[in-house]
Amino acid sequence: MAAFDWDFQPKLDRRVVEDLFTLCFVESREDLLVTGKTGTGKSHILQALAIKACEQEWMVRYARCVDLIDDLYAGLADGSYERRMRKWCRPSLLVIDDVGLGQLKRRDDEPTAAHMLFTLLDRRHDHATTAITSNIKLSAWGKYLGDATLAAAVLDRLAANSIRIDINGPSYRQHLARERAKAHGRKPRGDKAT
Numbered sequence: 305m306a307a308f309d310w311d312f313q314p315k316l317d318r319r320v321v322e323d324l325f326t327l328c329f330v331e332s333r334e335d336l337l338v339t340g341k342t343g344t345g346k347s348h349i350l351q352a353l354a355i356k357a358c359e360q361e362w363m364v365r366y367a368r369c370v371d372l373i374d375d376l377y378a379g380l381a382d383g384s385y386e387r388r389m390r391k392w393c394r395p396s397l398l399v400i401d402d403v404g405l406g407q408l409k410r411r412d413d414e415p416t417a418a419h420m421l422f423t424l425l426d427r428r429h430d431h432a433t434t435a436i437t438s439n440i441k442l443s444a445w446g447k448y449l450g451d452a453t454l455a456a457a458v459l460d461r462l463a464a465n466s467i468r469i470d471i472n473g474p475s476y477r478q479h480l481a482r483e484r485a486k487a488h489g490r491k492p493r494g495d496k497a498t
């Protein structure tokens with residue numbers, strides 16, 4: 305987190321985020337849900353937390369949501385679904401990054417992504433920490449995961465025992481693009497900022 309510019313994201317409570325780095329929430333098996341628009345630093349923070357947890361020798365696994373779901377779909381194809389699911393259940397800290405990004409596979413004769421995520425979170429709930437980032441509204445999870453009822457059940461489990469952080473602020477990516485454009489003396493593409 306040394307490179308993190310706190311002044312850029314003034315609405316983000318620095319004390320709350322820094323407190324996460326004690327990893328007490330992993331010890332106490334609480335979940336973590338970080339939401340906010342694209343480019344606000346969600347993945348940056350969770351990747352830094354995952355590294356810190358590795359350094360402290362917690363068993364950690366990190367995946368983007370699409371890759372985790374793809375891995376489980378591959379298990380359906382070759383009969384290793386249950387083994388793969390158990391592997392995702394095992395780590396003390398599982399980071400599921402970027403819920404809402406990328407296209408999730410969907411076939412009528414197979415469980416939906418919502419079903420897989422529900423099973424995973426239900427099994428992990430209360431015995432290991434799951435940390436999730438999302439750049440879509442929680443109300444849009446049903447559409448993204450392919451099942452509104454199961455998505456609601458996933459969110460219900462998260463709401464029961466999770467630390468919630470919403471990063472309400474500007475995109476650092478756009479900030480970098482503006483800085484780069486300035487350095488090259490041109491206006492960044494699609495930038496409406498004055």
Ligand SMILES: Nc1ncnc2c1ncn2[C@@H]1O[C@H](COP(=O)(O)OP(=O)(O)OP(=O)(O)O)[C@@H](O)[C@H]1O
Binds near residue numbers: 402476
């Ligand atoms: N406050 C900040 N200080 C320094 N770098 C930052 C800050 N916020 C974000 N970044 C950097 O900006 C880039 C985008 O951040 P990040 O990937 O964490 O965004 P995100 O919120 O996960 O976006 P998305 O929803 O699109 O996945 C990364 O390179 C990250 O390191």
Ligand SMILES: [Mg+2]
Binds near residue numbers: 346347401402437
């Ligand atoms: Mg991200």
